Amino acid sequence: xPRLAVTALAALAVLASSAPLAAQDTTAVxxxxxxxxSQRPGVLVLPIAGVVGDSLRIIIQRDLDYGDRVVVxxxxxxxxxxxxAGGSINYPLLAKLGASRVVQGTMTPRGLHVALHDVxxxxxxxxxxxxxxxxxxxxxxxxxxxxxxxxxEAWISGTQGIARTRVAFIRGSVVRMxxxxxxDDQAIPxxxxxxxxAWSPSGAQLLYTTFGVNSRVVLHDLTTxxxxxxxxxxxxxNLTATFSPDGSSIVWAAAGExxxxxxxxxxxxxxxxxxxxxxxxxxNVQPTFSPDGRRLAFMSSRAGHPEIYxxxxxxxxxxLLTVSxxxxxxxxxxxxxSPDDRQVAFQSRISGKFQVLVIGLRDRTSKLLTSDGExxxxxxxxxxxxxxxxxxxxxTSQLWILDTETGRTRQLTHTAGSRLASWSPRLKP
Amino acid sequence: xxxxxxxxALLSLALAVSATIGGCVASKGxxxxxxxxxxxxQAVSARADTVRRAQADSALRALSVAQDSMRxxxxxxxxFQAATSGELYDMARQLLTIQEQTGLSQRRLQELxxxxxxKAPPGVTATPPMPGDSTxxxxxxxxxxxxxxxxxxxxxxxxxxxxxxxxxxxxxxRFEDAPAAQLYVGQAYAEEKNATAADSVYLLVVQxxxxxxEAPKALYKYALSQLAQKKPDLAKQVLxxxxxxxxxxxxxxxxxxxxxxxx
Numbered sequence: 227x228p229r230l231a232v233t234a235l236a237a238l239a240v241l242a243s244s245a246p247l248a249a250q251d252t253t254a255v256x257x258x259x260x261x262x263x264s265q266r267p268g269v270l271v272l273p274i275a276g277v278v279g280d281s282l283r284i285i286i287q288r289d290l291d292y293g294d295r296v297v298v299x300x301x302x303x304x305x306x307x308x309x310x311a312g313g314s315i316n317y318p319l320l321a322k323l324g325a326s327r328v329v330q331g332t333m334t335p336r337g338l339h340v341a342l343h344d345v346x347x348x349x350x351x352x353x354x355x356x357x358x359x360x361x362x363x364x365x366x367x368x369x370x371x372x373x374x375x376x377x378x379e380a381w382i383s384g385t386q387g388i389a390r391t392r393v394a395f396i397r398g399s400v401v402r403m404x405x406x407x408x409x410d411d412q413a414i415p416x417x418x419x420x421x422x423x424a425w426s427p428s429g430a431q432l433l434y435t436t437f438g439v440n441s442r443v444v445l446h447d448l449t450t451x452x453x454x455x456x457x458x459x460x461x462x463x464n465l466t467a468t469f470s471p472d473g474s475s476i477v478w479a480a481a482g483e484x485x486x487x488x489x490x491x492x493x494x495x496x497x498x499x500x501x502x503x504x505x506x507x508x509x510n511v512q513p514t515f516s517p518d519g520r521r522l523a524f525m526s527s528r529a530g531h532p533e534i535y536x537x538x539x540x541x542x543x544x545x546l547l548t549v550s551x552x553x554x555x556x557x558x559x560x561x562x563x564s565p566d567d568r569q570v571a572f573q574s575r576i577s578g579k580f581q582v583l584v585i586g587l588r589d590r591t592s593k594l595l596t597s598d599g600e601x602x603x604x605x606x607x608x609x610x611x612x613x614x615x616x617x618x619x620x621x622t623s624q625l626w627i628l629d630t631e632t633g634r635t636r637q638l639t640h641t642a643g644s645r646l647a648s649w650s651p652r653l654k655p
Numbered sequence: 656x657x658x659x660x661x662x663x664a665l666l667s668l669a670l671a672v673s674a675t676i677g678g679c680v681a682s683k684g685x686x687x688x689x690x691x692x693x694x695x696x697q698a699v700s701a702r703a704d705t706v707r708r709a710q711a712d713s714a715l716r717a718l719s720v721a722q723d724s725m726r727x728x729x730x731x732x733x734x735f736q737a738a739t740s741g742e743l744y745d746m747a748r749q750l751l752t753i754q755e756q757t758g759l760s761q762r763r764l765q766e767l768x769x770x771x772x773x774k775a776p777p778g779v780t781a782t783p784p785m786p787g788d789s790t791x792x793x794x795x796x797x798x799x800x801x802x803x804x805x806x807x808x809x810x811x812x813x814x815x816x817x818x819x820x821x822x823x824x825x826x827x828x829r830f831e832d833a834p835a836a837q838l839y840v841g842q843a844y845a846e847e848k849n850a851t852a853a854d855s856v857y858l859l860v861v862q863x864x865x866x867x868x869e870a871p872k873a874l875y876k877y878a879l880s881q882l883a884q885k886k887p888d889l890a891k892q893v894l895x896x897x898x899x900x901x902x903x904x905x906x907x908x909x910x911x912x913x914x915x916x917x918x
Contacts, residue, residue: 501912504905518811520846538842540879541909542872567809588806 267382269296270325272310273303276333278362282371286329288407289375289389292636294611294629296382299325317348327382331374338374342381352381365410372405373655386652388607393614393638394423394432395625395647401434401446404625406607406649408638417444417453424468425650433467433476443467443478445493456495466512469493470539471519477502479511488513488524490539502541514563514570515539523547523561523570532557534572534585548572548585549592558583560603566610571595573602582615584630595628605649614638616645797827801836808839817843834864838873845880854880871901875910887917 269290274283291298301309301323309316310330320328328343337358344351356374359367372389379387391406399419404411418436425432432446441463442455457464457480465486467478474493479486485507489499503510508528515522519539526535529546537544547570548558556575563570569584576594580602585592599619606613607627617626622642628635638647795803804819820836820843827833841856857880860873878893894910894917901907 498916500916501909504908506908540876542875542906544905587809 266295266297267326268299268324269327269329269382270299270301270309270320270323271329272331273306274331274333274338279331279333281363282331282333282338285368285371285407286331286375286378289372289387290329290379292407292627293375293379293387293389294632294634295379295385295387296327297324299323315343315348317343317345320345329378337370340374340378342378368405368409369653370655372407376652385609388609388612388652390653391608392429392650392653393605393625393647394425394650395639395644396420396423397639397641397643397645401432402644404639406627406638408640411639411641414446414448415451415453417455418442420444422466422646423648425648426469427471427473427651429651429653431469433469433478435464435467435478437463443476445476445495454495456491457489457499468513468515471515471517477513477515477522479509479513481509481511485509485527486511488522502539503537503544504541512560514561516563517565517567523563525559525561531555532559534558534561534570547587547590548574549590562604562606562613564606564610565608568610571604571606571613573604582613582628595630595633601626603646605647607649608651612649614647614649616647797823797830797832800827801830801832804836804839808843811846813843813846834860834867834869837863838869838876841873841876845876850880850884868904871897871904871906874901875906878910878913882913882917891917 271283271287271290273279276282287298287300290296309320309328315328315330326345328345330341330343332339332341334355337356339355340353341350342352343349354377356370356377358370361367369390372387375389376387379385379389389406392403393406394401394403396402399421400413400416401420401423402411402413414432416436418440419438420434420436423432423434430447430449432448434444434446435457436442436444436455440458443457443464444453444455446453457478459480459482461482463481465479465481467476469476475490476493477488477490480489480499485505486509487501487505488503488510490502491497491499502522503524503526505526505528508526509532510524510526510528512525513522514524521536522539523534523536525532527533528535533546533550534548535544536547547561550556550558558572558574560573561570562572564584567587569586571582571584573580574583574592575581579600581594582596582601582604583592583594595613596615596617599617601615601617601619604613604615611630613628613630614625615628616623618624619626620637623645624640624642625638625644625647626635627638794800800819800823804816804823807813807816807819817840820840823830823836824833824840830836837856837860841853841860844850844853844856854877857873857877860867861870861877864870874893874897878890878897881887881890881893891914894914897904897910898907898914
């Protein structure tokens with residue numbers, strides 16, 4: 227029997243047994259469905275009337291499904307039409323379909339009115355009106371609908387969804403962006419051949435580095451379209467730039483004839499770059515900040531072959547993070563600190579192929595997350611649950627998304643040569 | 656008179672002719688002689704040239720051989736140097752790897768010790784009491800105290816972390832990670848925006864544990880703290896002290912780089 231049903235029955239039993247006492251005891255008893263992360267509740271999105279009703283319903287259903295926190299129930303059109311016939315919700319039928327929550331959307335002159343029903347309680351628990359742009363099916367309109375989905379997910383699970391996010395990546399030396407649901411793949415104007423895009427914490431700027439003779443770090447403002455470049459020097463290649471979590475600094479790797487080191491520079495670019503690693507001729511690249519900005523993980527070859535290290539953001543207290551056996555020639559790289567500060571995702575070469583793993587920051591135990599094809603360059607979603615990574619499992623280099631809790635994967639891009647993904651923060655309206 | 660004059664003229668002419676004819680005969684012989692001598696001299700000179708050329712060739716050959724030998728020697732020396740430096744490089748790398756592995760093992764050991772201490776009955780610690788520790792521990796052992804305090808630090812509970820480290824330093828002053836605990840106390844103060852307290856603790860680390868790996872870190876953090884407090888002159892002095900007193904530390908390298916960016 228589904229756990230939710232058991233919970234509901236138990237709740238009813240408690241209600242029945244406590245009824246005689248209710249008259250004497252003034253303490254209120256609250257009965258309802260509580261979200262349990264190990265048990266995904268069934269959610270049904272009712273048909274939405276109007277010209278774009280079908281589009282709205284499909285986008286919300288897909289967003290909730292991709293969030294991996296609920297099970298989306300999709301009855302056929304005829305059955306769906308009977309669930310809210312005559313304006314009243316058929317809770318018993320919805321319960322039989324396995325739905326514990328129902329999303330009811332109504333188009334208004336300003337946007338979309340959404341009500342969330344609790345089937346067990348047979349009542350509306352949450353309600354809000356979301357403004358939508360007048361121009362339908364545009365980028366902004368779709369983003370606004372993703373925002374609706376994220377709020378519905380927050381009502382159900384207590385955690386904001388990740389639908390209103392984008393993934394920046396590289397295809398053919400060009401920085402591109404794609405919505406978290408795989409729609410709206412677009413390129414941004416470039417200064418040179420790009421590598422390793424990274425989002426600012428606000429989501430308003432993108433960093434990337436260019437390679438070649440005039441290698442630079444480029445700060446691209448997505449609102450104004452303007453770009454500022456720095457770091458150009460002779461015989462120097464700039465690599466893997468990233469923002470500090472407060473958005474005030476940029477850390478990147480500058481590689482010359484004598485290895486590479488990490489440098490820190492204020493975003494205002496009004497102070498000289500400051501070296502924060504002591505590579506002594508080795509490679510030190512791929513910095514990633516802890517969420518509090520106090521520490522950095524990065525890849526270094528200082529002990530022979532590439533491993534992942536952690537240090538204080540000022541360059542002191544460098545410490546080896548990844549564990550390797552002596553003589554192990556498989557190396558570990560591309561670290562990405564999780565938003566919940568519990569683990570670091572990275573790639574390791576296993577039997578000649580890269581695979582994605584996570585290592586716990588407390589117990590330092592690793593967990594292999596992929597095995598199908600070659601998988602690399604992981605990047606966390608803002609909810610700290612999903613990873614986007616590059617994989618050749620479909621035959622070509624594509625971006626894939628993995629739910630680290632269930633192991634469920636889905637393909638994000640469908641054009642060959644997509645790689646080096648970076649997941650945005652939750653984007654503001 | 657005219658006859659005498661004519662005779663004299665004839666005699667003079669005859670003498671001149673005879674002298675001319677006689678002179679001509681002597682020159683030819685001399686020329687031959689001279690020619691012979693010249694030939695002979697040329698032959699001698701040619702022989703001498705040949706000998707000299709042969710000697711020069713021989714010397715050149717010897718030089719070339721010597722150069723080849725030198726080249727071969729140099730190449731051998733170069734190979735030897737490359738092999739030696741390669742081996743030295745490999746050895747240095749292996750040493751670093753061993754150091755890293757050792758560091759990792761120590762950390763794992765530390766964590767295991769903390770776990771053991773956690774599981775041990777109250778009053779029993781997995782770490783033997785340190786010499787000089789007069790107080791018998793009645794709570795968590797030093798490794799556990801250290802680990803718990805580090806965890807609090809990571810969570811951003813700086814006050815709690817500081818209390819843990821302080822307790823550790825009071826109860827187990829000779830614990831192997833006491834310098835790191837002391838440094839964490841300074842960092843906790845810094846996170847709490849108490850720069851004065853942080854600075855004094857950084858200097859305390861240098862004073863108490865001058866030979867530990869934490870001393871240059873503390874001194875470097877002290878310098879950065881002075882920079883943040885807009886005291887560049889003092890910061891420069893401290894950075895120079897890091898370079899002078901701990902020249903082989905990573906912090907000395909960072910200090911050199913930092914000095915170059917201070918106006």
